[in-house]
Amino acid sequence: MTSVSTNPTPTRTTVSGVAVKPLYTDDDLADWDPATQLGHPGQFPYTRGVHESMYRGRLWTMRQFAGFGRPSDTNCRFRFLLDQGQTGLSTAFDLPTLMGLDSDDPKSIGEVGRLGVAIDTVEDMQALFDGIDLAQVSVSMTINAPAIVLMAFYLSAAKQRGDDWRQLRGTIQNDILKEFHAQNEFVFPPEPSVGLVVDLIEFCSQHVPQWNTVSISGYHIREAGSTAAQELAFTLADGEHYVQQCLDRGLDIDAFASRLSFFFNAHNDLFEEVAKYRAARVLWSEMMRDQYGAKSEASWKLRFHAQTAGCSLQATQPEVNLVRVGYQALAAALGGCQSLHTNSMDETFALPSEHAATLALRTQQVLAFETGVTNTADPLGGSYFVETFTQQMKTAAQDYFGKIAANGGMIAAVENGFFRREIAESAFAYQQAVDSREKVVVGVNEFQQSGAAEIALMQFEESTESEHVANLRKIKALRSQQDVARSLTRLREAAEAGENTLPALLQCADDRATVQECMDAMADVYGRFRPPVNW
Structure with missing residues (x-):
């Protein structure tokens, strides 16, 4: 006879520390109306995705973040990745470029080309995309404080090549608020910094209509240690602030809102991440339609790029990072992303090698073509657990909107450190859970192995900088x-x-x-x- 334990089920929590019940039933959705709160893919409030057919109609764009050394070096990596089946380019810039410094500035010594490509002039931008058809390939550029400068260089280079700006497709991150929240790559004070974001939105809405003018980014907020709900709330609050500033400039919301895109983290807790993405679409669509009065359905739709969680990668047993990334990518796909980057297993040691970058891209390709997740839209829709968590995520984000307002609004909350305090407290709580082994990290606090990892790393040529x-x-x-x-x-x-x-x-x-x-x-x-x- 099998004995049954009388001990209560121990409390389980998500990565963000949210309690998870042993079982979810229809009782958890007693006040939930599937007709209005779930609906169908491609229909307001887009809980189930922004396109009716989702990946049956078009796969997500596969982008591998790439950039190192001189523009010619990164151009070679771009060409290699395109040959491997990548469907969009994603550009990483080095630290001097991110901070608005030239490569010959004394503060740049030792950093030129190390963590991304070095760009100083329009000639560098021409070399970066030499031989690549910009009318056929979507280009993403991860740059913030000098975003408007790099965009000017990109457009100048395209014009000199004879490319039609109206045919250019891509995204520039251009999200300075998250730099003040989390990443610290700011140059100017908050208000003029946001003004430059609006300058780029205004210009491109008139002259580069297929360009995504901001990638409103929760990714770096999450990397700094936020919870999933904080990532969601702070990202949408940033987006709302940009919208309001554009309206104050006199822009029509339907002239620019459809070219605002989002950038979220894909972390380890699969169901929490899926709920986050679904709640984001609902909150944004309600904000755009009901609060700001956008008339175009394109303005209501939250389209997002996802990147697997760099902060989850471990230096111990680095091959296990391939497994982490695979599950994180699955969460992004199940959550309905439009674009995806999968991290390489060696990124805790160095810039990705060609081998590691190829495996990361193959992870997306196996997900897309072998697992069946693309066969039907929103396969998790209607799950008691997922729908309950989607509603909880939405409520948690709305609570944060109230807290931001109570702190005086976006700029005041930036300046008084509200966002940074919230993120720091969450990061500390998570680290305590890892240190106490309440949260298991494979190879770190459980399932450890002796001996150093041996994987081939990319080597940086010291002559590159000079x-x-x-x-x-x-x-x-x-x-x-x-x-x-x-x-x-x-x-x-x-x-x-x-x-x-x-x-x-x-x-x-x-x-x-x-x-x-x-x-x-x-x-x-x-x-x-x-x-x-x-x-």
Whole structure:
């Protein structure tokens, strides 16, 4: 006879610390109306996805984040990944570029090309995409503080190649608010920084209509240690702030809202992640239609890119990272992503090798073509557990919207450190759970193995930096200094007058001004941000 334990089921929680019941039934959805709260894919409120046929109609875009060394080095990696079946490009920039510094600045020494590609001039942008048909390949660029400068360089390079701006497809991250929340790659104070985001939205809505002008990013918020609900709430709050600033500029919501995209983390807890994505679509559609009065259905739809959780990757037993990434990618697909990056197993040690990047791409391809998850839209729809968690995620995000308002709104909450405190407390709570073994991390606090991992890593050529700096100095010597000075003066004038800065930046790009020269000119007007002591 089998004995049955009388001990109560121990409490289980998600990665974010949310309690999970042993069983979910229709009692958990007593006040839930499937007709209005679930509906069908492609129909408001888009709980089940933004397209009627979802992946039967079109697979998600497969992007592998890539960038290192000189533009020619990254161009080679782009071509390699496209040959392996990647369907979109995703560009990583090095730290000097992210911070608006030129490669020959003393503060850039030792960082040029290390963690991404080094871009200083429009010539670099031309070399980055040399031989790649920009009318056929969607391009993503992960850049924030200098986003408008890099976009000007991209458009200038495209024009010089003869490409039609109206045919260009892609996304520029251009989400400065999350830098103040989590990632710290800011240059100007919050208000003028947001103004530059709006400049880019305004210009591209008129001249580059297929371009996603902001990738409103929860990814880095989650990487900093937030919960899933905080990632969701802070991301949508950032998006709402951009929308309001665009409306204050006088833009029509249906002229720009459909080109706002989102970027979420795909973490380990599969069902929590799926609920997060579903709740995001509902909240955004309600905000756009009911709060802001958007008329176009395209304006109501939240489209998102997902990237597997870099913070979950471990240096111990790095091959296990392949398994983590596979399940995280599954969550993104089940949650209805439009674009996906899968991390490489070696990223805790170095930039991805070709072998590791190929395996990461193959993870997506196996998911898409061998698992059956693309055969039907929203296969988890109607699950008692998933629908309950979707509703809970929505409520938790709405609670945070109230807290942000109570802190004086977005800019005031940034400046008083509200977002950073919330994220730090969540990160600390999670680390306590790992340290106490309440949360198991395979190979770290359980199932450990002795011996160091042996995997082949990508090697960085030490001559890369000096060669790139020498090329930059050559460009500076050969350009017209008079033209550069004139275009930078015009940029300062535009910033001082409150004009859209992108036309002036395009002229700067054409005249071979550098990233740092453009950033310094705007800093003369906007100033530079120094974090307050309460951070």
